[in-house]
Amino acid sequence: MEIAPGVHSVPLDIGGFMGFFAPNxxxxxxERRALIDSGWADEMSRNARLEYxxxxxxxxxxxxVITHAHDDHMGGAEGLKKATGGKVVVHRCDAESGxxxxxxxxxxxxxxxxxVLDLGGLELEVIHTPGHSPGHICIYLRPQRILFSGDQIPGMGTxxxxxxxxxxxxxxESLRKLLLWDIQMICPGHGPVxxxxxxxxxELIQHRLEREEQVLSGIERGMGTIDELVGEIYPELDERLIPSARGQVLAHLVKLEHEGRVSQFEEGRYARR
Ligand SMILES: [Zn+2]
Known part of the structure; x- marks a missing residue:
C-alpha cells in the first residue's frame, strides 16, 4: 500500500500477529530500496513481505534499517537479508542485542x-531517540517531512x-527532541499513520508527566512501594497486565530518583525528598 510517493507500508494479510502486536x-x-524494520521472524510473515x-x-x-533490536522489529531481518541482500542497519547501542x-x-x-543513508533520490536521516531501547532510532525523510518512529511514537496506545x-x-527527552523537527506525517512501528x-x-509527553504526578502524589500519601503504587494508579487492572504496569511505575521511579525528587529510604520503599 503506497502511503506517500515512494513510501509503502508492506501489508500482512495473513499470519497470527494482528492488531497492536502487528509490527509495521x-x-x-x-533508485535503490530499503525496508524500515523487518517484522517478526516467522516464515509466514516473511514470505508475505517478500511477495509484496x-x-x-x-x-x-x-x-x-532496524529502528530498534526487539523481536517484532528485528526478528525478520536475517531471513529478509538472505532473500534480498539488504544490509542490516542498527544503531551502535542496539547492535549488541541485534x-x-x-x-x-x-x-x-x-x-x-x-x-544519512542515501538510496539515490531518497535520503534517510538517522535520529537517535533512546528510551524504549538504548539504540532506538527514528528515520526522517526531509523533503517529504515524514518520520518513521518505530516504538518511540506508537500509532495507538503507549x-x-x-x-x-x-x-x-x-x-x-527523545520526545522533546522530536518536537524540534518539521514533521508532516509519522509512520509508526505499530498502528495507523x-x-x-x-x-x-x-499528548505523549503530557501522558508521561501526568503518570509521574500520580506516582509522586501516591508516594506523598504513603504508598511507597511499586505494588502499592500500581494498586493506586491502575485500580482495576487485568492481572496479566500487572507486570507491565510494574515496569512503567518503576521507570517513573528511576526517573524521579535520577532527578533527586524521590529516594529509597529502604530497599524498594520510596519517599519524597
Ligand atoms: Zn520495541
Missing part, C-alpha cells in the same frame, strides 16, 4: 545520530519503558 514494515523506493517486495519490483534491497537476534551474523552497518533496558528520562504529529508528541 515500510518499503522505501529510491517482488510485486513492487523490489526483490533486492540496499538496506534493512547480534543476539541474528545469531552469529553480524550487523552490517552501525549508525549514529545524524548519519510504549513500554522497562528499566534497566528502557529509560524514562531518555524517552521523554499519524497525521497530526505535533499534537501526538505533546
Amino acid at each position: 514494515v515500510y518499503l522505501l523506493l529510491g 517486495l517482488k510485486a513492487q519490483g523490489a526483490s533486492t534491497l540496499a538496506y534493512i 547480534r543476539r537476534y541474528l545469531g552469529s551474523k553480524e550487523v552490517d552497518v552501525m549508525v549514529e545520530d545524524g548519519d 510504549t513500554a519503558i522497562a528499566p534497566p533496558h528502557g529509560d524514562m528520562v531518555q524517552y521523554v 499519524i497525521k497530526e504529529p505535533q499534537r501526538k508528541i505533546n
Whole structure:
C-alpha cells in the first residue's frame, strides 16, 4: 500500500500477529530500496513481505534499517537479508542485542545520530531517540517531512519503558527532541499513520508527566512501594497486565530518583525528598 510517493507500508494479510502486536514494515523506493524494520521472524510473515517486495519490483534491497533490536522489529531481518541482500542497519547501542537476534551474523552497518543513508533520490536521516531501547532510532525523510518512529511514537496506545533496558528520562527527552523537527506525517512501528504529529508528541509527553504526578502524589500519601503504587494508579487492572504496569511505575521511579525528587529510604520503599 503506497502511503506517500515512494513510501509503502508492506501489508500482512495473513499470519497470527494482528492488531497492536502487528509490527509495521515500510518499503522505501529510491533508485535503490530499503525496508524500515523487518517484522517478526516467522516464515509466514516473511514470505508475505517478500511477495509484496517482488510485486513492487523490489526483490533486492540496499538496506534493512532496524529502528530498534526487539523481536517484532528485528526478528525478520536475517531471513529478509538472505532473500534480498539488504544490509542490516542498527544503531551502535542496539547492535549488541541485534547480534543476539541474528545469531552469529553480524550487523552490517552501525549508525549514529545524524548519519544519512542515501538510496539515490531518497535520503534517510538517522535520529537517535533512546528510551524504549538504548539504540532506538527514528528515520526522517526531509523533503517529504515524514518520520518513521518505530516504538518511540506508537500509532495507538503507549510504549513500554522497562528499566534497566528502557529509560524514562531518555524517552521523554527523545520526545522533546522530536518536537524540534518539521514533521508532516509519522509512520509508526505499530498502528495507523499519524497525521497530526505535533499534537501526538505533546499528548505523549503530557501522558508521561501526568503518570509521574500520580506516582509522586501516591508516594506523598504513603504508598511507597511499586505494588502499592500500581494498586493506586491502575485500580482495576487485568492481572496479566500487572507486570507491565510494574515496569512503567518503576521507570517513573528511576526517573524521579535520577532527578533527586524521590529516594529509597529502604530497599524498594520510596519517599519524597
Ligand atoms: Zn520495541
